Amino acid sequence: MVVSRLSLYLRELRQLVREGRSTVSSSQLGKMLGVTDAQVRKDLAYFGHFGHPGIGYRCDELIAEIRRILGTDRQWIVTMIGVGNMGRALLRYKGFAEQGFRIVAAFDTDPRIIGTKIEGIPVYNPDQLRDVIRQQRIQLGMITVPAPQAQHAADQLVAAGIAGIVNFAPVTLSLPEKVGLVGVDLTTELEQLAFSVANRNSKR
Amino acid sequence: MVVSRLSLYLRELRQLVREGRSTVSSSQLGKMLGVTDAQVRKDLAYFGHFGHPGIGYRCDELIAEIRRILGTDRQWIVTMIGVGNMGRALLRYKGFAEQGFRIVAAFDTDPRIIGTKIEGIPVYNPDQLRDVIRQQRIQLGMITVPAPQAQHAADQLVAAGIAGIVNFAPVTLSLPEKVGLVGVDLTTELEQLAFSVANRNSKR
Structure with a gap:
């Protein structure tokens, strides 16, 4: 199973809990995620969850298990490189701390x-x-320096022994394989949206 | 060709221009993107660029063409729904305006x-x-309300005739097909990084 699907399950399960639900069926989960209920049963069986007959899956149980697998059941200590526009914006955002990512x-x-x-x-x-x-x-x-400085910032983090990097700068970083990397490029996301909208309009 | 690769070409080309370069060969571009030079030639030929013998591709030409295809050569008028932590953070970020996305x-x-x-x-x-x-x-x-309010916000935007939505709330939105949608979920990205780091460590 692709790991990103675990995040999607988690997201939907949290939504169910917010709505006051404690259990969910595979077909309900499948509908929320846009996959078949057979796929849901296969995914969840993969990490040992088989549902309770007549009840379905217990949301809290599944949430705890997925967080354990993802490694977000613990606290991560985080630094930010670059406190310009983007850095200040992200420091202001409280969602990281709520998910166990503590910027120190x-x-x-x-x-x-x-x-x-x-x-x-x-x-x-x-x-x-x-x-x-x-x-x-x-x-x-987290790297939030301008694009031309991002690789240098990454090199310094790697030399200091960091285990993973979130890159918000719009460049492709070159890192040793042992260092985890995810990239968040808001520009790219907006370009994808512009393309889909521009294309829809020109087809009509 | 997948549209997201166009964004990657654009990103690398901008990086080259910042470095003072005016042309680039297919093998250099391929190395930056992690694909073969044959793939680069195929991708660029797809939208009519064949390179100049002995020169390679002209960066500015390619940038202008890719922006035209993506629809980011024009200005987009944008609204933001929800001015909490995330909304304020994004309003503070100046990168959107620089790319032609003007929040009004x-x-x-x-x-x-x-x-x-x-x-x-x-x-x-x-x-x-x-x-x-x-x-x-x-x-x-742009939807930056808390998760439980996101679908309602999206429904209102659709009813008002909006053409595309960037969803920053950690929920899956259900939208009519005619409306473009991209989702940016920082929580999901951090979970992916935590998973990759937690897993590396446990394997050693």
């Missing part, structure tokens, strides 16, 4: 903000990157 | 912010959604 330190080259706190997060000089990452046992890094 | 109006149910401007963008009562969208010829909507 940020780095920026701007002398006017080094030594200050932004949204409660201390901003350090990049000189201190290695020390701060080791002292605070930081595991993940 | 926001909507929120909080009476304390209705009638004010946040990051220069006027915040309206959702009652006015239909009128504001029509008067300002808004084409795209």
